[in-house]
Structure formats: structure tokens, C-alpha cells
Amino acid sequence: MFNGHKLDAKHTFSSCTLPEFDKIMAIEEPTGGAGSNQTNFLELKAPVLETTRDQYCYQQGKQVNIDGLFGQNKVLWNLEDRDKRGDQPENPGPFETDKQCSWSPQGTYLIVIKSDKVEFIGGKAMTPILTINEPNVDSVTFSPCESYIMVYSPKSDFPYAVWNFKTHEKIREFDQAQGEDGNTFKWSFNGLFIAKITKKTVTKEVNLSPTKKEEDGEEKENIEEIDIEKTYITVYKLPTMEMTQDLDGNKTSIFVDGLKDFMWAPHANVLVYTSFPAGENIYPRCTFQDMPTRRLIKIHTFKDSIDLKMYYHPQGKYLACMNQFLQKKTEKFSAELFETAKFSMGSIPHQQVLIQREVQTFHGIIWEPHGGNFAIHTLSKKITEAGQKQFSNNPTRNGVDVYQVKSDSSLGFVCTKVGFLQSEKIVEFYFSGAGNIFTTVELEGTSSATGKHSVHFYYIQKISNEGETKTTSQTVKKKTDALIKEKALAAIDDTYEFRKTQRHEITDRKWYAKWDHFGRYFVLYGRKTSVLDKSAKSIKFYNMFGELLNFHHNLIALDGCYFRPRPLDSLNSNQLKKLKKEYKKKYEKMFKDEEQQEKKLQSDIVKDKKKKIRDDFLNNFFIPLR
Numbered sequence: 001m002f003n004g005h006k007l008d009a010k011h012t013f014s015s016c017t018l019p020e021f022d023k024i025m026a027i028e029e030p031t032g033g034a035g036s037n038q039t040n041f042l043e044l045k046a047p048v049l050e051t052t053r054d055q056y057c058y059q060q061g062k063q064v065n066i067d068g069l070f071g072q073n074k075v076l077w078n079l080e081d082r083d084k085r086g087d088q089p090e091n092p093g094p095f096e097t098d099k100q101c102s103w104s105p106q107g108t109y110l111i112v113i114k115s116d117k118v119e120f121i122g123g124k125a126m127t128p129i130l131t132i133n134e135p136n137v138d139s140v141t142f143s144p145c146e147s148y149i150m151v152y153s154p155k156s157d158f159p160y161a162v163w164n165f166k167t168h169e170k171i172r173e174f175d176q177a178q179g180e181d182g183n184t185f186k187w188s189f190n191g192l193f194i195a196k197i198t199k200k201t202v203t204k205e206v207n208l209s210p211t212k213k214e215e216d217g218e219e220k221e222n223i224e225e226i227d228i229e230k231t232y233i234t235v236y237k238l239p240t241m242e243m244t245q246d247l248d249g250n251k252t253s254i255f256v257d258g259l260k261d262f263m264w265a266p267h268a269n270v271l272v273y274t275s276f277p278a279g280e281n282i283y284p285r286c287t288f289q290d291m292p293t294r295r296l297i298k299i300h301t302f303k304d305s306i307d308l309k310m311y312y313h314p315q316g317k318y319l320a321c322m323n324q325f326l327q328k329k330t331e332k333f334s335a336e337l338f339e340t341a342k343f344s345m346g347s348i349p350h351q352q353v354l355i356q357r358e359v360q361t362f363h364g365i366i367w368e369p370h371g372g373n374f375a376i377h378t379l380s381k382k383i384t385e386a387g388q389k390q391f392s393n394n395p396t397r398n399g400v401d402v403y404q405v406k407s408d409s410s411l412g413f414v415c416t417k418v419g420f421l422q423s424e425k426i427v428e429f430y431f432s433g434a435g436n437i438f439t440t441v442e443l444e445g446t447s448s449a450t451g452k453h454s455v456h457f458y459y460i461q462k463i464s465n466e467g468e469t470k471t472t473s474q475t476v477k478k479k480t481d482a483l484i485k486e487k488a489l490a491a492i493d494d495t496y497e498f499r500k501t502q503r504h505e506i507t508d509r510k511w512y513a514k515w516d517h518f519g520r521y522f523v524l525y526g527r528k529t530s531v532l533d534k535s536a537k538s539i540k541f542y543n544m545f546g547e548l549l550n551f552h553h554n555l556i557a558l559d560g561c562y563f564r565p566r567p568l569d570s571l572n573s574n575q576l577k578k579l580k581k582e583y584k585k586k587y588e589k590m591f592k593d594e595e596q597q598e599k600k601l602q603s604d605i606v607k608d609k610k611k612k613i614r615d616d617f618l619n620n621f622f623i624p625l626r
Contacts, residue, residue: 046124048107048566054516055564057101057110058525058539061557064095064112066126069521069541069550092126100559104142107565111140118151130168134161139182143191148238150194152182160185162194162241172241188264189316191238193291195271197262198232198253231259233271235291244292254294256287260308267316270297270343274308274321284308286321286336288348298348302336311365313374317341318405320365320374333359335376337405339413349413353403357381360396369433369519372405373418373460377429397424400440402460402498418460418496427453433519434544436460441506441513453506455513455524457546463495502546508537516563520544525561533557 005013047055053068068091095101099113109120109129118132118140134151141150142165151161158173177199185196203225232253235244243251254271256262262273271289283301286308290297302308307324321336332354339349357380366375382397402418421440428441437459445451508526515522522544526537537558541550569576 044108044123044129047122047126047564054521056516056523056561057103057564058552058555058561059097059101059559060555061559062096062098064093064097064101064110066091066093066095066110095121099138101562102140103562103564104146105144105565106146106567108146109142111142113137113140130165132163132168141182141185141187143187143194143238144189145191147191148194150185150187154182164239171239172236186262186264188269188291189266190269193235193237193244193264193269194241195233195235195262195264197259198234200230200232201227202230204228231256233259233262233273235271237292244294246294254289258284261310263310263312265316265340265343266312266314267341268343270340272310272312272319274310276305276308286310286338288340288343290343297343300336300338300348300350306331311367313367314369317372318367318374320367322362322365324362331359333362333378335365335403337413337415339405339407341407349407351405351413351415353415355380355401357383357397366429366431368431368435368438369515369517371435373431373436374403374405375429375431375438376401376403377426382424394424394446398426398443399424400426400429402496419498421458421498423456428513430513430515430522431519432515432522432544433517435519436462437519437544439513439515439522439546453511455504455506455522456500457502457522457542457544458498458500459545461497461499463497502542504540504542504546504548512560514563517565521549521563522546523561523563526555526558528557528559 003013003015007013042049053070055066055068057064057066059065095110095112096114097112098115101113102111103109104111104120109122110126112119112121116133116135118134118137119128120130120132121127122129132151134153134156136155137151137153139152141152143149147164147166148171149163149165151163153159153161154176159176160174162171162173163169164171180196185194187194204227205223206226232255234253236242237244243253246252256273256275258276258278260274260276262271264270265272269291271291272286273289274284274286276284283303284305285299285301287299288297289295302323302325304325304327305323306326307322309322311320311322313319317340319338319340321338323334323336325332325334334355335353337351337353353376355376355378357378359378359380361379363377363379366377368374377400379396379398382395399421400423401420403415404418405413405415408414423440423442425443426440427443430439432438437457440456440458441453442456443451444454504524506524510527510529511524512527513522513524520543522542523539524542525539528537534556536554536556538555539552539558539561540548543549
């Protein structure tokens with residue numbers, strides 16, 4: 001009678017009869033051996049660790065399809081015969097989903113959301129690995145370590161729920177405040193912390209005027225109660241989901257006066273946030289704060305700033321902060337650069353890049369994923385030079401300026417200008433992770449409604465001027481200045497050129513484009529203009545040089561196309577150091593044996609072909625043996 005009795009929210013009492021117990025105990029458990037855990041891990045990570053192809057998924061309505069790309073060489077991708085190739089592995093799926101599908105951060109799982117549950121599909125066969133029975137889920141956000149998930153269900157009593165993914169256990173639930181959505185919570189780089197902005201309204205008595213006369217003639221202070229909104233950053237630590245402690249050991253949120261935005265550093269447990277504190281002589285600032293110690297690493301202030309926006313390098317090497325400020329009642333823009341590869345207390349190198357243009361709209365700062373190049377995309381007034389030809393009457397320039405940052409042993413943290421693109425109608429800009437390669441989407445026409453868009457592929461070519469010098473010119477300020485007869489020499493800086501490799505027209509009216517995580521492939525696909533849009537869309541894949549590799553045509557209700565992520569590193573820092581020391585001793589013999597086997601295989605193939613030709617000649621053409 002106690003079978004199925006609920007002890008608490010997480011435990012249920014179960015009972016069975018003795019004969020049933022004997023049957024259960026008689027079943028032999030499979031023994032996987034010493035390598036079973038490793039085998040299961042490799043089976044789960046098989047699609048991510050595969051080197052012959054790169055997987056991607058695309059969603060049509062409620063159907064999710066998975067496919068793959070096979071290398072960069074266009075010769076290997078014969079578009080006419082690609083379906084006849086026999087070496088293509090069979091693609092898993094399709095799968096059904098009610099919401100937008102997505103990949104986990106390391107590409108281990110495909111997240112499929114249905115009306116009554118969430119499925120996590122993975123492994124070599126792409127089968128459901130884990131299922132969470134949560135109804136009306138809108139989105140699922142993995143921690144970067146793939147150990148925890150944040151489930152967002154806006155229609156439930158507690159819309160936010162944090163789960164331990166490895167133990168399949170719900171850790172904590174949260175209510176939803178006004179203005180919050182599925183992106184309210186933000187994970188730290190290693191998944192040990194999760195944070196959100198918390199707003200609280202407090203009532204404060206304010207003396208509006210010194211005195212107020214009553215009817216009897218007495219003077220009384222004019223005090224009124226007003227509501228003041230205070231902003232905090234609330235940080236929770238995993239796996240307990242308890243609030244972090246301050247320096248006194250109290251579990252409190254971090255109060256930030258005039259908080260605008262915050263983000264985690266991509267490589268360290270450091271909070272970076274911008275704020276506009278209230279009060280006179282208190283400037284807007286960008287703050288770096290270590291967690292969980294809450295020690296302030298650096299506070300950088302910006303005088304006369306009216307807006308700040310942060311753009312972090314994907315690897316955490318640099319932070320760029322767009323600063324919009326007033327200078328003599330004129331709005332100016334600058335890019336404030338910080339070198340954050342290594343955080344040291346009170347010392348973060350800083351450089352300022354002042355945009356020498358009359359900026360009308362600041363589109364953004366785009367970082368090169370694995371390098372030191374970055375681009376500033378702005379809509380600004382066109383700068384005309386004497387004698388320069390003008391091919392358009394448009395007074396504005398929608399263009400891009402490219403810069404480079406690096407750490408020099410003698411000069412420190414420096415920023416140099418690479419150059420600016422000649423095109424004046426750039427709509428989008430994308431850096432490739434391969435380095436010194438980028439793409440632009442440009443408008444060909446007067447307006448986006450009637451004009452056509454095209455995608456252009458570029459690579460940055462460095463022109464080295466090492467060893468070359470030039471004669472410096474003398475600038476005479478006054479007629480009485482002495483004339484310098486000795487000619488001084490100065491070194492010529494390296495210059496760069498932007499070489500265009502390919503250009504393709506965009507046929508879809510609404511489109512989306514992006515590079516894969518390592519910059520090997522570029523995808524361009526059409527998207528629905530509305531929910532009722534039933535027109536056919538296309539997906540096109542290009543290599544880093546702009547050559548068409550693969551495509552899908554006539555796709556109805558196309559919602560998106562997503563590359564499967566790969567982990568940046570499968571080994572930790574200690575394992576990498578050990579591998580660098582011992583890789584020759586450990587793998588040299590193995591690679592030589594493989595190389596000899598491949599050479600033997602190739603020589604056997606050549607011998608067989610020669611033997612076949614010789615036998616054919618001797619048997620059919622050689623007269624003495626006929």
C-alpha cells in the first residue's frame with residue numbers, strides 16, 4: 001500500500017513482492033570493461049571529433065534536417081554529381097520541433113523543443129540522449145561547459161529553471177520580472193556562475209523646497225516621497241545556485257549606480273559593466289570586477305560620454321567600447337580599446353581610436369575571431385578630396401575602417417590603421433576565423449527596397465616595406481627658422497591592400513549570413529519575411545575564397561541554418577604542455593608506420609595497374625605469345 005507514496009518533491013517510495021524482487025536480481029548487468037566510459041564518451045563526441053566533414057542543420061517549419069560539408073576544395077565538390085557520390089555517410093533525421101532548434105556550445109547535442117518536452121539529441125546515430133519533461137518551453141540555454149542548462153517557460157508559474165544536466169535534476173526556479181526574457185541570465189565562461197540584472201524600487205523622502213507656509217502662518221518643510229529605481233547585478237554560483245557573498249560574508253547582490261549593461265569576460269570569471277552614475281562630477285565608467293572575490297580590477301571613466309556599448313573579442317584578448325561623447329556641443333565617437341588577455345590589479349592597457357568622421361549612425365565594432373584585426377562600421381558624411389572622381393550624388397558613406405591591435409615588447413599595447421574599404425554602401429561586415437579574410441554585403445542601388453544586394457569576399461594582403469626608408473621633409477613655421485640641410489631618413493611602415501576574390505548576387509529578399517566557427521565556410525540563406533511567407537528560399541555554402549561548394553534550393557518555410565560548433569580545445573593547458581614535450585616520442589613511430597602503409601598501398605595500386613597493362617599487351621598484342 002506504500003508503493004508510489006511521494007516522500008517529497010524529489011523522492012518516491014517504491015515496493016515490490018519477493019518473487020518480483022528475485023526476478024530483478026536474476027538479471028545480469030552488462031559489464032563494459034575498463035574502457036567503457038571512454039567508449040561512451042567517444043561515441044557521444046563522435047560527430048564533433050569527426051575530421052572528414054563539418055555538420056550543419058537547417059529548419060523548415062517544424063522539420064530539422066542535418067547535412068555536412070566535405071572540405072574546401074571545389075574540385076571535390078562537383079555540384080552536378082554530388083548526389084551520386086558513394087562515400088557520403090547517411091544523414092540522420094529529420095527531426096520534429098515546435099520551436100527554434102539550436103546546438104549546444106560544444107556541439108555535443110542538438111536541442112529540439114516540443115510542446116510537452118525537450119529532447120537532447122546526440123551521438124554517432126543522433127538519437128535522444130536525454131529528455132526533460134517540461135511543457136511550453138520557449139528556449140534552452142546551455143552553460144559553456146555543457147553541465148547545466150537554463151530552461152525558459154514564460155507560461156509557467158516559475159518561468160526560469162536551472163537544471164543539472166549531468167544528474168537530470170532541477171536545482172532552482174525563478175520568477176520573471178517585467179522586461180525580462182529568455183536572454184536575461186548570462187553564463188560565465190566556464191559555467192561556474194550565472195548572473196542577471198535585478199531592479200528594485202525604493203521610496204525616498206525628498207525636500208523639494210526649503211519651506212512651505214501653512215494657513216496658520218507657520219513654515220514647514222516641503223517633503224515628498226518619490227520612487228527611485230536601483231540596479232544590481234545578482235550572481236549565483238553553481239552547482240548550489242546560491243547567491244555569491246560579499247567581502248563581509250553576506251549573500252547580497254552587487255549594487256551598481258546607473259547600470260546600463262554587463263557581460264562576462266569570455267576567458268575569465270570577470271564581470272565587465274558600464275554605468276552612468278547620478279550626481280555632479282561623477283563620470284560614466286567601465287568597470288572590471290573579479291568574481292567571486294568581488295575585487296575591483298579597474299574602473300575607467302569617460303568624461304562627457306552620453307552612450308557606451310561593449311564589444312568583446314571572442315577569445316577575450318581585447319575589449320572595445322564604443323564611446324559617444326560631446327565635444328563643444330558636437331557629438332563625437334571613439335573606440336576605447338582594452339587589452340584583457342591577462343587581468344592584473346589596476347593595470348589594464350588602454351588605447352583610444354578617435355573616429356575622424358562626421359558619424360550619423362554607429363553600426364558596430366566587428367572583431368576578427370582569432371586575430372587582432374577589428375573593423376568599425378559607420379554611416380558618416382562622405383569626405384571628398386580635390387580632383388577625386390565622384391560616382392554618386394549621395395553625401396553619406398556607409399563604410400568600414402579596419403584597424404589592428406597587438407602587444408609589442410618595446411612599445412606595449414599599440415593600435416594601427418590597416419585601411420578603409422573603397423565601397424560606400426556596405427550593409428553588413430563579417431570577419432572569418434581563418435584570419436585576414438572577410439566578407440561584405442553591399443547594396444547596389446539607391447534604396448534597400450528597390451536595390452539588389454551582393455556578397456563580396458576579400459583577403460588582406462600585407463605589403464612589407466622592411467629595410468626601405470624615405471627622406472623626412474622639414475616643416476618651417478617661421479621665416480626666421482634655421483634651414484636644416486642634413487636629410488634625415490625614416491622607416492616606411494608596412495601597408496595593406498584589400499584584394500577582392502569573388503562576388504555573388506543575393507537572390508532572396510530577406511537573408512542572413514555568417515561564417516562557421518573556424519572561418520572555413522560561409523553560409524548565405526533566405527529567411528521568411530513574415531509568418532505567412534510561403535515562397536521558396538535557398539541555402540548556399542562558400543569556401544573562404546568565395547567558391548560555391550554546396551546549395552539547397554526550393555526550401556519552403558526556411559527558418560534558419562546553423563553550423564555545428566566544435567570545442568576550441570579538447571585538452572586542458574597541462575595536457576597541452578605535456579603533449580608538446582612528448583609528441584615526438586609518442587607519435588613519431590605511429591605516424592611513420594602509417595606513412596609507410598600508405599606508401600605501400602599506393603605502390604601496390606600502381607603495380608597492379610602496370611601489371612594489368614602489361615598482361616593486356618602480352619595477351620592481346622604481343623605476336624610471339626599469340
